[in-house]
Amino acid sequence: MVVGENLKSKNMLKNHALAMSISDVGWRMFISMLEYKAPMYGRTFVEVDPAYTTQQCSECKFRMGTNNTHKLTLKDREWTCPNCETHHIRDWNASKNILAKGLIELLKPLTEDSPIYK
Ligand SMILES: [Zn+2]
Known part of the structure; x- marks a missing residue:
């Protein structure tokens, strides 16, 4: 199984630098x-969303961003969970969440709307 993020998210497009790099590498075409x-x-x-x-x-x-914690920014490449103290490499943590989704x-x-291609 291969899982990919649907990057049509508004947050991505609001960030000019990211919107540019996503279109540059043809992310949509890759997906x-x-x-x-x-x-x-x-x-x-x-x-997945x-x-x-x-x-x-x-x-x-x-x-992050709940219980008086700060949201991670693009600069935060590694972080430690304030709840369970697990140390994360940003993209590795995200990939685990994407796989779980x-x-x-x-x-x-x-259903007809299922985001699954078999
Ligand atoms: Zn945790």
Whole structure:
């Protein structure tokens, strides 16, 4: 299974630098290719909502920006969860959350709107 974030999020587009780099690398095209190539190789591709994939601790589900904590900024490449004290590498933590969201999507009954490509 391959899980990707749906990056049509407003926050991304509000950030000019990010919007530019996403269009530069053709992220949307990359995701489209995963969508149609995954089934050709017997894989399942799932697209998930990117909400909180960065801010949430993949161990205890604590969300930064709650309980008087600061939200992580782009400069925070590593951080320690104030709730469970797990030390995270930002993108590794986010990838665990993205995978978990993808697995949850797989467990839901399929509908026409399912973001799953088999
Ligand atoms: Zn935690």
